[in-house]
Amino acid sequence: MNTSTIIFYAIAALILGAAILAVTTLKIFRSAIWLLFSLVGIAALYFWMQVEFIAAIQIVVYVGGIVVLIIFSIFLTQQSGKEMAKPATSKMIFSALAALFGTGFTFNLINHYGFNNISAAPFNPSVDEIGMQMLSTTSHGFILPFEVVSMLLLAAMVGCIVIAMKPTEATIVHLNKKED
Amino acid sequence: MFSLEGITTNVQDWLLMKFNPTMALAIECVIVILLSISLFAILGLVLVLMERKVAAHIQIRLGPNRVGPGGMFQTVADTLKLIMKEGLTPDKADKFLFNLAPFVVMMVGMLLLAPIAFAKNFQIWDINIGVLYISSVSSLSVIGILMAGWASNNKYSLLGAMRSGAQIVSYELSAGFAVLTIVVLTGSLQISEIINAQQNGWWIFKGHIPAVIAFVLYIIAVTAETNRAPFDLAEAESELTAGFHTEYSGMRFALFFLAEYINIFIVCAIGATLFFGGWMPLHIGNWEAFNHIMDYIPSSVWFMGKTFFLIFLIMWFRWTFPRLRVDQLLNLEWKYLLPIRNMFLKEYITDVLTGVTSLLKGMRKTGYYFTHSKEIITEQYPDNRATLLMSDRFKGEVVMPHDANNEHTCTGCTACELACPNGTIKVVTKFETSPEGKKKKAIDALVYRLELCTMCNLCIVACPSDAIKMAPNFEHSVFDRTKLTKVLNQPGSKIREGIE
Numbered sequence: 066m067n068t069s070t071i072i073f074y075a076i077a078a079l080i081l082g083a084a085i086l087a088v089t090t091l092k093i094f095r096s097a098i099w100l101l102f103s104l105v106g107i108a109a110l111y112f113w114m115q116v117e118f119i120a121a122i123q124i125v126v127y128v129g130g131i132v133v134l135i136i137f138s139i140f141l142t143q144q145s146g147k148e149m150a151k152p153a154t155s156k157m158i159f160s161a162l163a164a165l166f167g168t169g170f171t172f173n174l175i176n177h178y179g180f181n182n183i184s185a186a187p188f189n190p191s192v193d194e195i196g197m198q199m200l201s202t203t204s205h206g207f208i209l210p211f212e213v214v215s216m217l218l219l220a221a222m223v224g225c226i227v228i229a230m231k232p233t234e235a236t237i238v239h240l241n242k243k244e245d
Numbered sequence: 246m247f248s249l250e251g252i253t254t255n256v257q258d259w260l261l262m263k264f265n266p267t268m269a270l271a272i273e274c275v276i277v278i279l280l281s282i283s284l285f286a287i288l289g290l291v292l293v294l295m296e297r298k299v300a301a302h303i304q305i306r307l308g309p310n311r312v313g314p315g316g317m318f319q320t321v322a323d324t325l326k327l328i329m330k331e332g333l334t335p336d337k338a339d340k341f342l343f344n345l346a347p348f349v350v351m352m353v354g355m356l357l358l359a360p361i362a363f364a365k366n367f368q369i370w371d372i373n374i375g376v377l378y379i380s381s382v383s384s385l386s387v388i389g390i391l392m393a394g395w396a397s398n399n400k401y402s403l404l405g406a407m408r409s410g411a412q413i414v415s416y417e418l419s420a421g422f423a424v425l426t427i428v429v430l431t432g433s434l435q436i437s438e439i440i441n442a443q444q445n446g447w448w449i450f451k452g453h454i455p456a457v458i459a460f461v462l463y464i465i466a467v468t469a470e471t472n473r474a475p476f477d478l479a480e481a482e483s484e485l486t487a488g489f490h491t492e493y494s495g496m497r498f499a500l501f502f503l504a505e506y507i508n509i510f511i512v513c514a515i516g517a518t519l520f521f522g523g524w525m526p527l528h529i530g531n532w533e534a535f536n537h538i539m540d541y542i543p544s545s546v547w548f549m550g551k552t553f554f555l556i557f558l559i560m561w562f563r564w565t566f567p568r569l570r571v572d573q574l575l576n577l578e579w580k581y582l583l584p585i586r587n588m589f590l591k592e593y594i595t596d597v598l599t600g601v602t603s604l605l606k607g608m609r610k611t612g613y614y615f616t617h618s619k620e621i622i623t624e625q626y627p628d629n630r631a632t633l634l635m636s637d638r639f640k641g642e643v644v645m646p647h648d649a650n651n652e653h654t655c656t657g658c659t660a661c662e663l664a665c666p667n668g669t670i671k672v673v674t675k676f677e678t679s680p681e682g683k684k685k686k687a688i689d690a691l692v693y694r695l696e697l698c699t700m701c702n703l704c705i706v707a708c709p710s711d712a713i714k715m716a717p718n719f720e721h722s723v724f725d726r727t728k729l730t731k732v733l734n735q736p737g738s739k740i741r742e743g744i745e
Contacts, residue, residue, distance in 0.1 A: 067267075068267050068270075092339070094339070094342070094395055095339070095341075095342065098342060098388075098392060101388060105385075117372055117373060117374045117378065118374050118377070121374050121377045121378050121381040122381070124381040124382065124384065124385065125377075125380070125381040125384060128384065128385055128388070129381065129384025129385065129387070129414075129417075130384075132388065133384075133387055133388070133391070133410060133414060136388075136391050136395075136410075137407075137410065140395070140403070140407060191373065192373070192374060192377075192434055
């Protein structure tokens with residue numbers, strides 16, 4: 066067992082331990098913090114694999130963005146200081162079964178895949194290469210999904226603005242007329 | 246010539262010679278950790294002292310000047326005090342997260358140290374996504390602040406944390422755009438390549454107007470991201486006591502305090518790297534001779550000089566501008582730094598120009614005071630007791646002047662006692678028999694109770710014979726409050742002849 070393997074198992078233990086704590090803790094805010102540690106652990110795993118760009122994006126998107134969003138929504142909605150009620154036993158049994166089944170399914174798939182050792186470096190993780198691939202129109206380019214995702218994001222943003230927009234006087238009058 | 250590069254290669258060669266590569270790597274890790282911790286400690290001491298000195302000079306004072314020569318060891322003394330203080334934990338706080346939060350904030354600072362190039366080839370980790378790594382890891386610091394604010398179980402802390410979160414998340418955008426400008430100009434995210442691209446001139450000169458705008462944007466955004474005045478809403482002491490670290494005391498408070506200064510150092514180091522070429526000496530195009538002379542100054546000196554210049558700039562901001570309101574803060578970010586909403590270009594440009602000129606005017610004023618230290622009006626109290634001049638209008642206590650023969654001019658008429666609104670003065674009179682056998686009223690004691698006196702001056706006005714007056718003494722502290730009750734006429738004194 067060399068150093069690299071030891072580090073891998075340490076990171077994996079961090080991810081799994083934090084993830085288990087995230088679902089078992091009874092305080093909602095602590096749950097968010099454990100989720101954060103789990104996601105940071107995944108970023109560490111990416112650093113271990115030397116795909117730094119993905120690791121940085123993992124931190125920016127999940128840790129800096131999504132977890133902060135989750136924490137804010139906990140602050141604004143939940144009574145975050147109180148402990149939540151323990152879930153019912155039947156719920157716990159079924160979720161444990163679902164988790165077991167999911168693990169078994171995934172393990173089955175991975176076990177049958179049979180990973181082959183590849184001598185050559187499988188991909189080039191440099192940033193400019195990623196950028197080129199993202200906007201390339203050749204056979205392995207990602208231009209179409211990239212554009213589709215950006216359309217989706219645009220739609221989501223327009224939706225947010227519509228929800229957040231204050232109704233102007235004209236629209237209020239219009240709505241009142243409709244009600245009459 | 247002195248070079249840090251030589252030291253690192255020597256250390257590495259020696260370690261590789263003595264140990265196997267894994268062991269050498271582990272030892273190098275330990276060395277790096279020790280170095281960065283000591284750097285943090287020294288930076289904390291130096292920057293806090295620098296902040297206090299800069300603040301004092303801008304406000305025409307001296308600042309700390311007692312501990313050590315010129316107050317040099319003031320921060321060391323402060324640190325010792327903080328170490329010895331008790332670290333309190335509030336009763337209903339989430340103890341685990343409460344104790345974890347300061348360390349999260351510090352860890353983020355330590356992680357950010359990794360890609361910074363301190364000198365030529367003196368860098369912990371020249372990661373190929375350097376700038377992206379910095380902006381991603383710095384987004385973690387908000388977590389520590391939110392954690393501290395929530396775990397304290399205190400509404401001020403929570404409000405401070407929420408404000409801080411909103412602020413950091415929104416200003417990260419502008420900082421990101423400013424950094425992107427340089428990334429686009431260089432064509433790389435790697436710190437070493439960004440520095441090498443500035444071989445023939447720093448980006449702030451070479452990049453023309455876009456680089457200058459990006460620099461201004463960057464400085465404003467990072468001031469907001471480090472939660473410093475004028476963007477220190479997160480710990481606005483007049484509204485939120487101390488914001489997210491209200492409940493922290495002792496060393497855990499010190500960690501937050503230290504983290505603030507470490508973050509300032511890091512953002513300034515990155516600003517210096519991006520816009521002023523990091524350790525790169527001042528090179529101008531093809532002036533070979535000039536460039537060669539500049540190369541003689543060690544690269545670490547260049548780096549530290551630029552970084553401390555930017556730190557000074559941020560401190561200058563802090564002591565010039567008043568704090569923004571929350572709505573002004575968000576308007577500034579979304580309407581001016583990211584001009585998304587404002588489509589009226591002419592209006593936008595005039596707004597920005599008037600804003601920038603007024604800011605520069607303020608900075609010119611404070612900068613003038615900083616450079617003109619002769620105008621400092623700090624009194625060297627108590628060293629200057631002998632020469633201390635109090636202004637005439639200052640009133641500290643009521644006294645009764647006596648002349649050389651131990652005579653005063655008080656007739657015991659009790660006008661002062663009647664004039665006093667709260668019974669501060671009590672005149673005790675007695676009857677003296679003159680040599681001619683006439684009985685005459687005179688004072689036995691004029692009792693003056695300093696703890697009641699409001700310095701209203703009514704007794705002085707009421708006195709018909711000018712027997713009492715106001716003195717400018719202000720050193721009244723005593724251990725026993727009965728000592729505040731004074732008898733103003735001296736023992737054995739008598740009224741001057743001819744005063745009726």
